[in-house]
Amino acid sequence: MSLRAKWTLGGIIAGSAVASTVAAGSSALALYFARRVITPSRQREEDQEVLAVIREDGALQIILAATADSTLDGVYGLYFDGGKGHARIGRIISYSPSERTVLRAVEAVYQGNLSAARRGRWSGAVYPDPAAAGMAAEEILIEVEGGTAPAWLIRAAPEATTWAVMVHGRGATRQEGLRAVRTARDLGLSSLLISYRNDGLAPSANDGRYGLGSTEWRDVEAALEFALANGATEVVLFGWSMGGAICLQTADLSRYRHVIRAMVLDAPVINWVNVLAHHAELNRIPSLVGRYGQLMMSHPLGRRLTGLAAPVDLKSMDWVSRAVELRTPSLIIHSVDDEYVPYGPSATLAEKNPEMVTFEAFSRARHTKEWNVDPLRWESLVRAWLQQQLAPRLNPGQGLSPGTG
Structure with a gap:
């Protein structure tokens, strides 16, 4: 073998070794990224x-x-x-x-x-419990997969038949919804502030992993079943961040979706692919590695690596692409400087489906803190929009009563 051939062969072998090392490093980084997304954290950093x-x-x-x-x-x-x-x-x-x-x-x-x-x-969770917010609450348990999930029930009136079911975000708890209870009560809505799998209160899922909305919606469905069994005839879903993604899945998949009158979504995840790409960029992870991490979460072969019981169908939770399929009236409130969930998909969803979606932009609120920055505006927007959605419906052929117009 000539000296040049030896050098060429040596270069190929060295190049292959480097490529293999890079590929292995990229795979490890992609797996680390994927696991960070789907693994609940029990202790949040005090920064x-x-x-x-x-x-x-x-x-x-x-x-x-x-x-x-x-x-x-x-x-x-x-x-x-x-x-x-x-x-x-x-x-x-x-x-x-x-x-x-x-x-x-x-x-x-x-x-x-x-x-x-x-x-x-x-x-953004201002109050530790309903009593701190000046409200009387019942501590109740909702039957879910694997046991019971605690929830707070704050009744507006014994005869209230429209309930607000409040769904917190990733890494948060039912305390998050306490900011909205007063507005719901002013509208005559009883509020059910729920817990769901892997949030530290409800039973953990068998795999101990977030489904990013693809599994958690079943616990919201259980809450709807509880509400209907205890006097509710229709509900309004409130969701923050990943809780918004969970609400969207509930409105799409639940057998009780016909009783969901409206949704109020605060900084919701409308498109997980967009959010995950944003977080890869924030963490200086190359875009190809970030996409590989997404593939690990969404492909059946990735389950052994991620620990997921089933792949997460990210495409089915892309509501920008599925905009015309959303048939539940929805108010989306989102700050344009949200550092965690970019507001762009929220605005685009409203542009694509203006019949169903109303978008209200805030500024200087960062992630899910629109109420905290301007509670008067948040409450007035939600109150006015829900008053329209909850106005009595006319039966077919029924006209306006005398004196109305």
Whole structure:
């Protein structure tokens, strides 16, 4: 063999080895990405630094490191001490860009010793339970696959026949829906704030993995069955983030979809492919590797690697492509600066199906915090839109009564 041939062969072997190493590394990264998406996290990072808690003129105040979240106007929850503590943080009193600190009012400390906190987790969930929001609730259990799922039932009136079923997002809990209960009650709706598989309250799925809406909708269906068995004749679904994707699947697949009068979706996942590509980019994962991760989740052969009991059909949850198939009136509220779920698919869905979908854009609210930034606007939008959707329906051939018009 000539020296040139040896060099050529050596180059091919070396190149193949490098290619194999790169391919193996890409596969490992794709698998890591896929597992991060579908694996519930039991402990969320406390990434908000707490610098001091002071009392000024009898009022409690908190000094925080300035972050994209802590410098937004509005009212928020702050979890601390591994989630054992919970405080309601109010208005901005002062902000120092040079020192990168912000001073805010503390409206309430529900649990824990805030003065001892050094770090916390910023949240849109303002209240820890219905009592903190000034509402009486029943703690009930809903029969779901694998056991029972706890829920709060907040009745508007004993005779209320329209119920709001509230579906929280990925990594959140039923506390998320407490922001919407007062608006629902003002409209005469009883509210059912549910838990669902893998959220830490409801039974875990057999595979312990998120279905991104493709499996969780069955637990919402169980909630609809409970509502119908306890006096409801129709429901309004409220969903935040992945909870929005779950609501869309429920309206599409549930045997009770005919009783879903309307949906209110806050920062919903309309297209998982878009969201996953966005997160791959945020985490500096090459787009091809990100798409490989999606393939692992959606292909039957990926189950052994991801741990999923069944592949996740991402295409069936692309409501931009399926826009004309959505036949449930839906109000979508989404901030244009959402850092977690891009708002583009929400706006596009409304453009493609304006008959069914109303889109309302917020700004400076980031992810699922539209109510927190501007509760008056959020509540007035939802109230006005639902009043239209819940107006009494006319029977065929029935005209308007005298004096109406």
